[in-house]
Amino acid sequence: MRKSNIKLLIALVGVLFLASCTLRVQKTLSDEAVIQVVKADCSAWCLDNKDLIIEVSGYDERGHVMVGVWNGSNNQSEAGYHVDTVTGEITRKYILNGELESIENGVKASASQITDVTFSKMNDLSYSNGTSKLLSVTTDLKEIAKYRGSLITLFGDPTQATVNSENAFDYVIQAQRSDGSKWNITAYQGPSGFAIGGTGENELSHEIAYILKERLAATAPSDFEKRDIRYVDSGDTYSYGCRNGECYVE
Numbered sequence: 001m002r003k004s005n006i007k008l009l010i011a012l013v014g015v016l017f018l019a020s021c022t023l024r025v026q027k028t029l030s031d032e033a034v035i036q037v038v039k040a041d042c043s044a045w046c047l048d049n050k051d052l053i054i055e056v057s058g059y060d061e062r063g064h065v066m067v068g069v070w071n072g073s074n075n076q077s078e079a080g081y082h083v084d085t086v087t088g089e090i091t092r093k094y095i096l097n098g099e100l101e102s103i104e105n106g107v108k109a110s111a112s113q114i115t116d117v118t119f120s121k122m123n124d125l126s127y128s129n130g131t132s133k134l135l136s137v138t139t140d141l142k143e144i145a146k147y148r149g150s151l152i153t154l155f156g157d158p159t160q161a162t163v164n165s166e167n168a169f170d171y172v173i174q175a176q177r178s179d180g181s182k183w184n185i186t187a188y189q190g191p192s193g194f195a196i197g198g199t200g201e202n203e204l205s206h207e208i209a210y211i212l213k214e215r216l217a218a219t220a221p222s223d224f225e226k227r228d229i230r231y232v233d234s235g236d237t238y239s240y241g242c243r244n245g246e247c248y249v250e
Contacts, residue, residue, distance in 0.1 A: 067082075078096055111208075187216075225240075
C-alpha cells in the first residue's frame with residue numbers, strides 16, 4: 001500500500017474516532033429538564049391547575065421525548081408535547097382541551113371583552129354548510145348530556161337528532177352583536193364529543209364560539225332523556241339525560 005493511502009486511511013480513522021467521541025459526550029436533557037421545557041410553554045394554563053399531571057410517556061420515531069398532560073381527576077388527556085432532548089426544542093404540540101387552548105391562544109381573554117352577543121336558533125341545517133370545529137368542549141358523556149340539556153333550555157329541540165353517537169344532535173345558531181354583525185355557529189355531538197363550530201376565517205368566530213360555550217355552562221339543563229344512542233364501531237348503546245338539574249349516563 002502506498003504511503004499516501006496509508007496516511008489517508010489514518011486520517012479517516014481519526015475523523016471517525018473524533019465523531020464517535022463527540023456523539024458519546026453530546027449532552028441530552030433529563031426527563032425533569034424536558035418537563036420544565038413543557039411547563040415553560042404551558043405556563044398560561046398548566047402551572048396553577050393542580051389537577052394536571054405532566055409526565056414523560058415515551059419516544060417518537062425521531063427519538064424525541066413525548067410528554068403527556070393528563071387531568072388526574074378524570075384521567076383524560078389534555079395535551080401532548082414532543083421535545084428534542086439535544087436542542088430543547090418543542091417539535092410537536094397539541095392541545096385537546098378547548099378551554100386550555102382558548103387560554104393559550106388568547107381567545108378567552110378576548111371573548112371576555114364582548115358583552116353584546118345574542119343567540120337564536122336557526123331551523124335550516126343548510127346554514128351549517130362551510131362550518132368546521134372551532135372549539136372542542138368535552139368527550140365525557142355526562143357532561144355532553146348537561147350541554148345538550150342546556151341547549152334545550154335556551155333553544156328547544158335540536159335542528160337535527162339521530163341515534164348515531166357520532167352525529168347525535170346538531171344545533172345551528174345565529175349569533176348577533178348590537179352593531180348588526182352576525183355569525184352562523186353550530187353546537188353538536190360528533191365523533192370527538194361535544195363541540196362548537198363555525199367559519200374560522202370570519203373575524204371573532206372563535207370568540208363567539210367560546211361565548212356560547214360559557215353561556216351554556218351557566219345555563220341549567222332541561223329535563224330530557226335520549227335512549228339507545230349507538231356507537232357505530234361496536235354497536236353498543238347508551239342512554240343519557242338530565243332530571244331536576246342532575247345529568248346521567250346509563
